[in-house]
Amino acid sequence: MKRRLIYIMLMLFLAGCTAEVYETPLYSRYSARQDIAVAQVSGFQLNDSVKVDAVILVADDTAAWLGLKEEFDIRVSAGVTSWMGDIDEPRQRVRRSDLPAWRVMALNEERTIAFYRIGDSVQYQALLDYQLENMIKDK
């Protein structure tokens, strides 16, 4: 009986340790690309109770970046540009109220696009609060 209990506990522990992370379709779409570094940060913490999933694309070179810009219809060539993107097709711009959606930010100088998955208004507000708080800290 005790041995069984130990086995069950070990199995539960191992199951917890090896639990697979959900791969977003956006990450899957770009994970095979050789010219782009793709990362998915699951459960990125915005405050004590709110987390979001983030996907980051970093182009290795100018050619890859120009390709990404075209894919996501980014027309500015300097600084930061952002929009709310459709959850299935983040290239498409949507309204803030059309949740779930991606909060997309593209940084030209860093050849980087970051996508934050916003599921509801609480996450959206937490994201804005995080931005404001940290920008104030930086100053």
Place this chain on the structure above:
Amino acid sequence: MEQNRITFDELWEQQERAGLQQRMMQDYPEWMRRRRIRRASLATVTVLAVAMVSLFNYQFSIQRPYDAVLCNRTTFPDSHWADVAATILTKEII
């Protein structure tokens, strides 16, 4: 002449198959006590080990600002990508 020796556990299994465990318990009380202690010690050590590793994982997870990271490259540690996700948020002009 070589003596055919048998361990207590083997003997126990034999008796278990024969349905004579109760008698063995009466005949070998000291063995049974040692067996209980050995099993209890093993269980305690296992539970403590699992608890310590779980506690370590829990403490580690509450210190970091993310649950998990997937990446198609192995160049950077997971924390790098969490830092990137955090830094980008501070660069947008609202």
